[in-house]
Amino acid sequence: MAAGQARKALQSVILLIAVIAAAYAIMKPLLEKEGDLIKVGEAVPDFTLVNMEGEAVELKDYRGKGVIINFWGTWCGPCEKEMPRMNEAYRSKPDDVEILAVNLPESPVSVSAFVEKYGIDFPVLMDADGDVVAAYKVGPIPVTFLVDENGILQERILGELSTVEYIQELMSSINPVKDGLRNSAAETAENISFR
8 A cells, every 4th residue: 555655646746747847838938028028118119010901001100199009819718808899999099099909820811700790990910920929029918018109118918908998098098199289209200219
């Protein structure tokens, strides 16, 4: 009986070590990315991606506007919940704020079906090669970047945007027009800086 208990204890220890090693292997890349993340107050990388109509869209085209950049996938449950909320908020957005939904590399057919199913009105961009995902150090999704009119990161939000009201508050926070007055920094193109 003692030999059987010793064998079970050894198997349990080996299993525990294997579980710890697997967890470390999964978490290590995420932890390493943390130090490389774009920090609040830094310029975000510029990018050019193709929208659902096949047209090139550049982040720098939105100079002078606040931009919500949302990274998502059709297979992501929280993304599926937040996209209709984002769409509802988008329909009443300020003129000087834009939403850009950057899809992780997946089939354009799946993305098109998703966009059609939920009647998404804001630009959905295809990151076919994953270059923008890599440049923004995207790990778990959804993740949302709030970028001001000067191309500077104001906030990075990991997880689902839970209500339409919350999304509207986020839009307000990056709207360069406050109380009918444009932020003077937004009027000067030289002040706009994307990496």
